[in-house]
Amino acid sequence: MKRNLLIIVSLGLLFPACDSPFRTQKTAVPQQSLQIPTQEHSIQAVNWQQQAAEYRALCLQAYNFARLRLDAMLDTTKMDVKKLAIVTDLDETAVDNSPFNAKMIELDEAYQKSRWIEWGNEVSAKAVPGAVEFLKYAASQGVEIFYISNRYPEQLQVTIENLDKLDFPFSDEAHVMLRNQSSGKLERREKVEETHTIIMLLGDNLADFTDLFEKQNSGRRHALVDSLAAEFGSRFIVLPNVMYGDWQTNGIYEGRYDWTESQRDSIRHKKLISY
Ligand SMILES: [Mg+2]
Numbered sequence: 459m460k461r462n463l464l465i466i467v468s469l470g471l472l473f474p475a476c477d478s479p480f481r482t483q484k485t486a487v488p489q490q491s492l493q494i495p496t497q498e499h500s501i502q503a504v505n506w507q508q509q510a511a512e513y514r515a516l517c518l519q520a521y522n523f524a525r526l527r528l529d530a531m532l533d534t535t536k537m538d539v540k541k542l543a544i545v546t547d548l549d550e551t552a553v554d555n556s557p558f559n560a561k562m563i564e565l566d567e568a569y570q571k572s573r574w575i576e577w578g579n580e581v582s583a584k585a586v587p588g589a590v591e592f593l594k595y596a597a598s599q600g601v602e603i604f605y606i607s608n609r610y611p612e613q614l615q616v617t618i619e620n621l622d623k624l625d626f627p628f629s630d631e632a633h634v635m636l637r638n639q640s641s642g643k644l645e646r647r648e649k650v651e652e653t654h655t656i657i658m659l660l661g662d663n664l665a666d667f668t669d670l671f672e673k674q675n676s677g678r679r680h681a682l683v684d685s686l687a688a689e690f691g692s693r694f695i696v697l698p699n700v701m702y703g704d705w706q707t708n709g710i711y712e713g714r715y716d717w718t719e720s721q722r723d724s725i726r727h728k729k730l731i732s733y
Pocket of ligand 1: 547548549550551661662663
């Protein structure tokens with residue numbers, strides 16, 4: 459009996475790729491028992507936003523370009539009955555929330571609203587490079603700034619406080635428009651358009667520009683970007699965000715929020731395009 463067992467063990471070691479009871483046992487480990495740190499995958503992205511001078515340069519490039527576009531538009535746009543407005547997103551467009559993402563890594567926890575509120579209450583978000591300077595310049599040219607953000611309604615006062623602290627123009631209740639019933643921004647843009655002509659939109663997420671991008675998968679998002687190619691660097695100014703966004707939730711994770719950590723890990727690997 460002992461001898462037979464020894465032979466089986468030896469065969470298993472010699473031919474590890476063959477189907478054997480030992481191999482079956484190994485692959486039968488339930489997926490959920492694999493310990494995958496919740497935020498391990500985002501360490502590189504958060505480091506990039508916080509440490510890469512290229513991130514800073516890209517933001518400055520976006521805002522320098524926005525200024526060139528604004529000057530060109532002000533030269534050619536006839537002042538009609540409506541006032542001119544720029545609509546900007548807040549998070550990862552005007553303010554940098556990377557310390558919040560770093561905290562999730564430190565605590566190895568998934569996104570949770572209470573942690574996000576806690577971070578907002580710190581009132582310590584820094585400005586995205588170039589954002590304050592550009593928006594102040596636009597304001598000096600008679601353009602009103604509207605901040606359309608999906609922060610929660612209860613964050614209004616701390617958000618205004620943070621913007622004020624950073625010297626952003628128009629940081630008041632009339633210009634800071636946080637999420638209402640839905641996270642879609644169309645309704646809020648239409649509200650601005652009742653009294654203003656929106657000449658430029660700034661954002662890190664494609665849904666910051668038009669509702670066409672709401673809840674679309676990666677293929678559709680790519681096709682829409684191609685169909686709107688002329689708008690980017692013209693009326694739409696895009697800021698980089700590799701930490702999070704619809705590219706991840708609707709793109710990589712296909713709009714589903716109920717994947718397990720190990721499924722998310724597996725999806726991230728499956729979505730890679732190799733050769
Ligand atoms: Mg954003």
